[in-house]
Structures are given as structure tokens and as C-alpha cells.
Amino acid sequence: FCLSADIISTVEFDHTGELLATGDKGGRVVIFQREQESKNQPHRRGEYNVYSTFQSHEPEFDYLKSLEIEEKINKIRWLPQQNAAYFLLSTNDKTVKLWKISERDKRPEGYNLKDDDGRIRDPSTITTLRVPVLQPMDLMVEATPRRVFANAHTYHINSISVNSDYETYMSADDLRINLWNLEITNRSFNIVDIKPANMEELTEVITAAEFHPSQCNTFVYSSSKGTIRLCDMRALALCDKHSKFFEEPEDPSNRSFFSEIISSISDVKFSHSGRYMMTRDYLTVKVWDLNMENRPIETYQVHDYLRSKLCSLYENDCIFDKFECVWNGSDSVIMTGSYNNFFRMFDRNTKRDVTLEASRENSKPRAILKPRKVCVGGKRRKDEISVDSLDFSKKILHTAWHPSENIIAVAATNNLYIFQDKVN
Amino acid sequence: MLGRGVKRKLSDYDESMAAGPPGPFDSSPALPYPQQRQLVLNMCLSKLQSCCLKVEPSLHRSVLLSNTLRQIQGEMLSEDCNTSPLAVQSDGNSCNVDINPYVGGNPPATPAHIPDLPPLPICSQAEEANLMTVLSDNGMPSTISSHLRVAGFVKDMSPPPAFPSWAENEELDFFSSSSSSEDEGNDRPAGSRSLDSLFGSFEIPNSTSYLTDLAFDDIFEDIDTSMYDSSDFTSVLSFTAPRSSVSPSEDSLKPFSTCSSLSTNGTQIGITDLNDLDHIMEILVKS
Numbered sequence: 001f002c003l004s005a006d007i008i009s010t011v012e013f014d015h016t017g018e019l020l021a022t023g024d025k026g027g028r029v030v031i032f033q034r035e036q037e038s039k040n041q042p043h044r045r046g047e048y049n050v051y052s053t054f055q056s057h058e059p060e061f062d063y064l065k066s067l068e069i070e071e072k073i074n075k076i077r078w079l080p081q082q083n084a085a086y087f088l089l090s091t092n093d094k095t096v097k098l099w100k101i102s103e104r105d106k107r108p109e110g111y112n113l114k115d116d117d118g119r120i121r122d123p124s125t126i127t128t129l130r131v132p133v134l135q136p137m138d139l140m141v142e143a144t145p146r147r148v149f150a151n152a153h154t155y156h157i158n159s160i161s162v163n164s165d166y167e168t169y170m171s172a173d174d175l176r177i178n179l180w181n182l183e184i185t186n187r188s189f190n191i192v193d194i195k196p197a198n199m200e201e202l203t204e205v206i207t208a209a210e211f212h213p214s215q216c217n218t219f220v221y222s223s224s225k226g227t228i229r230l231c232d233m234r235a236l237a238l239c240d241k242h243s244k245f246f247e248e249p250e251d252p253s254n255r256s257f258f259s260e261i262i263s264s265i266s267d268v269k270f271s272h273s274g275r276y277m278m279t280r281d282y283l284t285v286k287v288w289d290l291n292m293e294n295r296p297i298e299t300y301q302v303h304d305y306l307r308s309k310l311c312s313l314y315e316n317d318c319i320f321d322k323f324e325c326v327w328n329g330s331d332s333v334i335m336t337g338s339y340n341n342f343f344r345m346f347d348r349n350t351k352r353d354v355t356l357e358a359s360r361e362n363s364k365p366r367a368i369l370k371p372r373k374v375c376v377g378g379k380r381r382k383d384e385i386s387v388d389s390l391d392f393s394k395k396i397l398h399t400a401w402h403p404s405e406n407i408i409a410v411a412a413t414n415n416l417y418i419f420q421d422k423v424n
Numbered sequence: 425m426l427g428r429g430v431k432r433k434l435s436d437y438d439e440s441m442a443a444g445p446p447g448p449f450d451s452s453p454a455l456p457y458p459q460q461r462q463l464v465l466n467m468c469l470s471k472l473q474s475c476c477l478k479v480e481p482s483l484h485r486s487v488l489l490s491n492t493l494r495q496i497q498g499e500m501l502s503e504d505c506n507t508s509p510l511a512v513q514s515d516g517n518s519c520n521v522d523i524n525p526y527v528g529g530n531p532p533a534t535p536a537h538i539p540d541l542p543p544l545p546i547c548s549q550a551e552e553a554n555l556m557t558v559l560s561d562n563g564m565p566s567t568i569s570s571h572l573r574v575a576g577f578v579k580d581m582s583p584p585p586a587f588p589s590w591a592e593n594e595e596l597d598f599f600s601s602s603s604s605s606e607d608e609g610n611d612r613p614a615g616s617r618s619l620d621s622l623f624g625s626f627e628i629p630n631s632t633s634y635l636t637d638l639a640f641d642d643i644f645e646d647i648d649t650s651m652y653d654s655s656d657f658t659s660v661l662s663f664t665a666p667r668s669s670v671s672p673s674e675d676s677l678k679p680f681s682t683c684s685s686l687s688t689n690g691t692q693i694g695i696t697d698l699n700d701l702d703h704i705m706e707i708l709v710k711s
Contacts, residue, residue, distance in 0.1 A: 156484075203487060257464045315467055320484075
């Protein structure tokens with residue numbers, strides 16, 4: 001039994017990998033911190049424990065449309081650390097918030113006019129001046145909202161991305177992308193607008209967007225028709241004209257009623273190097289060279305055995321699931337989720353791939369994950385699972401990879417799994 | 425390490441079918457293409473209809489659904505236009521509609537406009553909105569039996585239709601308009617409304633009396649309209665008492681508001697609205 005409010009909706013490591021943030025359907029953010037190395041318990045290095053929990057978004061009501069606005073956190077993005085505090089952006093469908101997470105381990109004691117309990121002292125008893133002194137206290141982690149970026153999106157926000165200039169960020173909804181200054185909440189610049197003059201002609205929406213990791217003028221956005229547009233903000237204020245247009249020609253032999261739906265890109269991520277980008281559609285992950293627009297340089301089948309089951313998946317709405325994808329720190333391995341709590345990793349160099357499962361039944365803490373295999377026909381071997389036994393309600397949509405080490409975070413419905421390379 | 429999945433042969437697949445519920449035509453790949461298409465059309469429509477939730481529905485999902493719907497409609501229209509028997513082709517490329525992958529900023533090629541379609545009534549409110557119903561060409565006796573088959577098949581598979589053998593050979597395309605969704609969305613039972621029945625099947629053009637009992641207003645009142653901007657859409661729906669999806673003869677069904685003549689022959693209905701229908705059809709096929 002799982003409360004729907006606990007369903008994890010986003011996972012993100014910070015730039016050092018020391019912190020891991022998760023957002024859930026109930027609007028909460030939970031931040032985990034990696035245990036520091038300690039001589040007493042060397043094997044505990046690398047464990048992530050809860051560091052802070054706070055309610056980021058609350059459900060709202062749009063009175064104009066008489067509809068609820070979900071508090072579900074769609075995305076979290078960390079800002080690079082510039083002082084002792086940590087900052088992250090979290091967003092639901094409509095509003096982006098900048099949160100400051102800071103530690104407090106001292107508190108002032110000895111106020112002149114107040115008791116230590118906080119009660120006002122009787123003025124007649126005050127005969128001397130007492131200056132508060134900072135005393136140590138138990139560590140307390142506080143999260144405070146520092147900025148609220150609201151009222152800029154008519155449609156549902158699907159992506160936020162911090163620019164490499166660390167001054168601006170963008171938020172993308174189904175039809176528009178806005179550029180914000182982190183300091184300014186009452187103004188944003190619209191940089192992409194694909195809303196047609198006549199909404200009847202709408203056939204394509206924006207599905208994901210991301211800034212280039214090092215070129216602060218460059219960003220990409222993906223669409224529901226399987227295309228990616230790379231835009232340069234120096235060229236135009238309104239980036240309706242793309243600099244590059246990435247699309248793979250459709251394979252006519254694979255055409256079906258659902259071709260367009262499965263071509264819809266659910267996630268786009270630049271490689272750390274900035275030379276490549278990766279896109280995830282329903283059945284595949286593709287790696288693109290930014291210099292080659294007409295086709296990807298690599299295509300990986302995530303779960304091609306689903307291709308013949310598309311009608312069922314359409315019926316139960318699974319075909320609309322939006323899977324994310326991630327690079328490892330060196331851009332040599334890519335990872336994405338699947339159904340039945342499976343997730344897949346593809347090594348780009350060796351061309352080997354593995355299917356792993358995130359579930360409590362199959363793995364104890366510190367046990368080594370066993371590769372899984374889906375059997376697609378004929379006789380099923382022991383340990384294999386047949387396509388029809390897959391549990392489509394157990395989907396891994398959100399995963400994250402530590403920026404430099406082989407530590408991954410996998411969100412399976414309401415559970416978070418953290419896996420790492422075995423330490424010898 | 426693991427190898428990649430083995431390509432599945434059809435016979436292997438059939439053998440390996442386990443207890444898990446297979447999809448409607450995943451389990452019978454031999455299903456004729458028109459029936460597959462009909463099935464997808466029905467699901468598409470019922471999904472679009474059931475978008476009325478308390479939370480704003482996903483525009484992404486709605487656009488994908490309506491694109492699929494449009495694709496299927498285009499196929500059907502072009503097939504009807506060709507007056508050829510519905511050929512059963514499993515690869516999905518049987519239609520003459522050139523559906524190109526979306527390239528650059530150009531929209532995909534659209535199905536040929538069919539100017540001589542008999543019109544269907546459209547309530548006056550719908551003129552400004554983007555609801556329409558299209559009657560395909562009626563002069564195809566060779567396809568009647570296939571339509572019958574389709575109707576019969578779909579009756580089994582789709583949610584219980586209110587009009588078991590709906591009179592018209594119809595396709596419906598609609599985009600939701602925004603303004604009136606709030607009232608509908610909050611007190612709507614999910615999915616089991618008239619829209620299911622409306623699109624339960626493709627029907628023969630000239631039969632039964634069901635069409636006369638239809639109330640277009642009621643049919644479309646479930647359509648969620650909140651996903652688009654509310655600025656320039658008028659409400660296409662009038663609000664009627666909720667009605668069950670069982671019998672066409674209920675009192676709450678309203679006659680067509682703009683029909684000057686109703687008859688049991690569906691082809692005569694709504695001729696007065698030919699111009700409006702053409703206009704809307706033009707928008708549809710050219711978009």
C-alpha cells in the first residue's frame with residue numbers, strides 16, 4: 001500500500017554529489033546528505049541519510065478555470081554552491097521556487113528583554129544590560145523560500161534548467177519557454193513560443209528543455225513529434241527560429257497508429273562535455289552529436305519487446321509515461337528506466353547493456369544486483385521474466401547519477417534506491 | 425552480460441501468451457486493419473472524453489491523442505473518397521493519406537479535402553468552436569458490410585454504447601475549447617457518457633432511428649476544454665441534465681437545435697449547415 005502523495009516525482013544530485021534531492025507528488029522535497037568519511041566506520045562512507053525535509057509547494061486552485069493545480073514537484077535543479085548555504089529550484093506545474101537550505105548550529109541566548117523561553121520579561125526586573133551570546137545547539141537544517149517565480153506559465157511546466165552563467169535559468173511549459181533572472185521574480189522573458197494563433201492547429205508541444213552545460217547562450221528543446229531544436233539566444237530575442245533542427249527520419253516499416261506517440265521525446269540531456277545530447281522516447285534512447293542533425297549517432301533499445309504491445313499500453317495509458325535518462329560523470333554510460341522496476345544501463349564504449357531491478361524483495365542492503373532479463377518469446381529460462389508478467393504499474397521514470405562517482409539514485413514509485421559500485 | 429532481446433516471431437508470441445491481459449489487438453494480430461483502426465479510434469475518443477478531471481489535463485497527452493485521431497480520420501476519409509473496398513493491410517500504409525513525419529516547420533501533408541460530404545448538423549454554438557462531425561461518402565455499398573462488421577466488432581470491445589447500432593457512418597473530430605470545462609469537469613462521471621456511444625462504431629449511412637434521438641449538445645458536453653487558452657473560444661456545449669448511457673429514447677435528449685428537418689435517413693439531416701460544415705472541415709483537413 002502506497003500513499004500517492006509519497007510517489008517520487010523527481011530525483012537530482014547536486015553538483016558535488018554530496019546532496020541528493022527528491023521531490024514527490026505531495027509537494028515535498030527531501031534532501032539526503034552523504035555520510036562523511038569516518039575512521040570509526042569506514043564502511044558507512046557513501047550512505048545517504050535524510051538531511052532536510054520541507055514542503056515546497058501546496059495544492060492551489062485556479063479560480064478562473066475551476067481546476068486544481070497539483071503540488072507535485074515536477075523538477076528540482078540545484079544551483080552551484082557559492083557560500084555555506086545550498087540553493088535549489090523546485091517547480092510544480094505553474095510556479096518555480098528558489099529554496100535556501102542552510103544549517104544552524106548556534107543560537108543566541110541571554111536576551112535582554114526576553115526570557116530564554118521567549119516570554120517578555122517584566123520591565124521592572126531588568127536592571128542590567130544583557131547582550132545575547134551565541135551558544136552551540138544541535139544541528140538544525142532550515143529551508144526557506146527565497147524567491148517565488150509565479151504567474152508566468154499558462155501551461156504545465158515540464159522543465160527547468162539553470163544557465164551556466166549562474167544568473168539566469170529557464171522554465172519550459174507545453175508551448176512556451178521563459179528566461180528568468182534568479183534575482184527577479186516579477187519579470188521573465190519569453191524566448192520560445194510555439195503556440196499557434198489558432199489553437200485548433202496545435203499539433204506539437206514542447207516536452208523538455210535544457211541549457212548547454214558551458215555555452216550560456218545555447219539551449220535545446222524537444223517536442224512531442226520527436227524533434228529537437230537547438231537555439232542560440234544571441235541570434236534572436238524570441239528564439240522561434242532554431243539554429244539546428246534534429247530529427248531522425250521515420251522508419252516506414254515501423255509505422256503504426258502509435259508511431260507519433262512513441263516518438264514523443266520525454267527527456268533531453270546534454271552530455272557533461274557538451275558535445276552530445278541524449279533523448280529518450282518511449283522505446284529508445286538516442287545519442288546525438290550536436291554537429292549532425294539528420295540522425296543520432298547511437299540508438300539503444302530500452303524495451304523493444306513492448307513494440308508489439310503498443311495497443312495495450314495505449315489502452316492503459318502507459319504509452320504516455322515519460323521516462324528520463326541520465327549520463328554518468330564521464331559520459332561513457334547512459335541509464336534510463338523501464339517497467340517492472342527495471343532500469344537499463346548502456347555502456348557506449350563496449351556496447352554492452354544491462355537490466356537491473358530496483359526492488360526490496362530481490363536485493364538486500366549491500367547485496368550485489370543481479371542482472372535481469374526479459375524473455376520475449378519461446379521458452380522462458382529460469383530467472384527470466386516474460387513480457388506478459390511485467391508489472392506496468394511499477395515504472396522507473398526518474399533516475400540520477402552522481403556527477404563523478406558510480407553512485408546512482410533510482411526512484412521506484414514511492415521508494416528511493418541508491419546503488420553504488422562495490423567498495424573493496 | 426546480457427544479449428539483446430530476440431526478435432519475436434508471430435507464432436512464438438502466440439505460444440508465449442501468459443495470463444496477463446493482452447491488448448485488444450495485441451492478442452489477435454490477425455485482426456483486420458479497419459477493425460484495428462476502429463479500435464484505436466474508439467480508445468482515442470474515449471480518452472479525449474475522459475480528460476475531464478479536477479486537475480487540468482495534460483496538453484501533451486491531448487495533443488497526441490488528437491493527432492492520432494486526426495491521422496485515423498484522414499485515413500478513413502481518403503479511403504471513403506476513393507470508393508474502394510476497405511483493403512485489409514496490416515502495415516498501416518494502405519491509405520492514400522500522406523502522413524509525413526513532421527519536418528521542420530511544415531505540417532504533415534493533409535488528406536484530400538472531400539467537398540461533397542453530406543453535412544451533419546452542428547449546433548450553432550459549435551460553429552465558432554471546433555467541433556464537427558463528418559459524414560463520409562454514402563455511396564459505397566461495397567463497404568456497408570465491412571462497416572457492419574466493424575460496428576459489430578466494436579460493440580463487443582468498446583465500453584457499453586448507448587446507441588448500439590448508431591445510424592451514421594461518422595467520424596468525429598474535436599478539439600476541446602476551454603471555457604466551460606469547469607462546470608462539466610466537476611460533476612462528470614468518468615468516461616461512460618454519450619461520447620462513447622457516439623463513437624462506438626462506424627455506422628451505415630441510412631438506417632435506423634438512432635440518429636434522431638441524438639442530442640449533439642449532450643454528446644459533447646463531456647469534452648474537456650480547459651487545456652487550451654480560454655481567451656477566444658466560446659462554449660460549444662449546453663448543459664443538460666446528466667443522462668444514462670443506456671437508451672436513446674430518454675426524455676433528456678434534445679433534438680438537434682439547428683436541424684430544420686430530421687428524418688430517419690441520416691443523410692438528409694443537417695443539409696442546412698453544409699456551408700458551416702465545409703468551413704470547419706476545411707480547417708480540419710488543412711491543419
